[in-house]
Amino acid sequence: MNEHQLKLDIARAQLGTATELFIRDRDPISVQVLACGACELLESVGQMRNADILSALIKRLHPDLKPSGIPHLRNKFWNAMKHFYNADKKTVREDTELLAAFSDAQNDVVLWEGWHDYMALGMxxxxxxxxxxxxxxxxxEDKLAPDVDRESYRKFFPNIRAAERTEQKRRLRRAVEKFRKDRVLMADPKTEARPLMNRRP
Known part of the structure; x- marks a missing residue:
């Protein structure tokens, strides 16, 4: 197994576990840490393979944007969660205000990005x-391009934007359960059949 594939497999394990926790509406901090770790690995593999990962697409649209700017935005909560000191290894970070702003909603985009890049790598x-x-x-919906038909999305989750977060997550779980039973979708070669989490002992 080459290094790229090994890192891709590690990213898949992290992303799968993060997604299962997210769908179950559990442990948002672990979701953030796992998903950001996966995104960092997938981004690096994508750069090595010259794939259309999210950062590459953004760079094409905004060539003046510094390459470090994209992961900086994605990783701001993750860095606060995993580091005690600043870069000098002496000064204690001041993350109280930032972490107070963290919620499960911060996990939406990082999970989406992770799976986007995983798919961009041909998986x-x-x-x-x-x-x-x-x-x-x-x-x-604000993340959609202006010309995208919103009704094509809304039909799966009618009026979900007006629902409380717990209800939004409950409807996500229900939809996953429903589509897991769709034999056509599950048999499609674009659908990965293995479980989200590695259940081997």
């Missing part, structure tokens, strides 16, 4: 990730 998506992508754009 099939688990049914949970496919449902999550639709759910993400229905809950966050």
């Amino acid at each position: 099939p998506l688990p049914i949970e990730a496919q449902v999550l992508q639709v759910w993400y754009f229905t809950v966050n």
